[in-house]
Amino acid sequence: KAGVTQTPRYLIKTRGQQVTLSCSPISGHRSVSWYQQTPGQGLQFLFEYFSETQRNKGNFPGRFSGRQFSNSRSEMNVSTLELGDSALYLCASSLELAVGKNEQFFGPGTRLTVL
């Protein structure tokens, strides 16, 4: 079974631009979560989606947004990029068989560099 895939793997943008990152979960997984990983702040939760609905959001500005499609694929968007948005963006998917019994499987990430 294929794992979580993220595209693109690397991205270079300049300040003020916007970017869209894509995540395809493991087949059959309906939940997708996004995390930002930086050397200074570590791994921080951005948001999670289930059945096309955002059900949880981390403490990030409104420039960070996302969505989930009916096939469970997810995208996240960052508008008006800032230098501090440079990070590894990780996507994770979960099967959600039962409450409190779920584990997340992570993708390889998209490395975003903002110049």
Place this chain on the structure above:
Amino acid sequence: AQSVSQHNHHVILSEAASLELGCNYSYGGTVNLFWYVQYPGQHLQLLLKYFSGDPLVKGIKGFEAEFIKSKFSFNLRKPSVQWSDTAEYFCAVRVNTGFQKLVFGTGTRLLVSP
């Protein structure tokens, strides 16, 4: 706010040495606990997880962890490390078991010298 503390940021061991990485969390309710590993150039992989039941959990590659509720701890152990265990290790806590959100510790970089 919930937080997860990993006491050791960098650990250097020789092969065959024993490993214990500390993890403490600040949340009094029901939690799910995880250890993830990130090998150089690879993505995060789940080492082991605790949902309920036996507080001593065994994971892949000979790793185990013990959940001590009274100490809010979930320490990772391995009796004998190998060079291939060189990686960064993250402790993570799910404080709301109805959602997927994980709160991660800052990570511990382990270097195992041959």
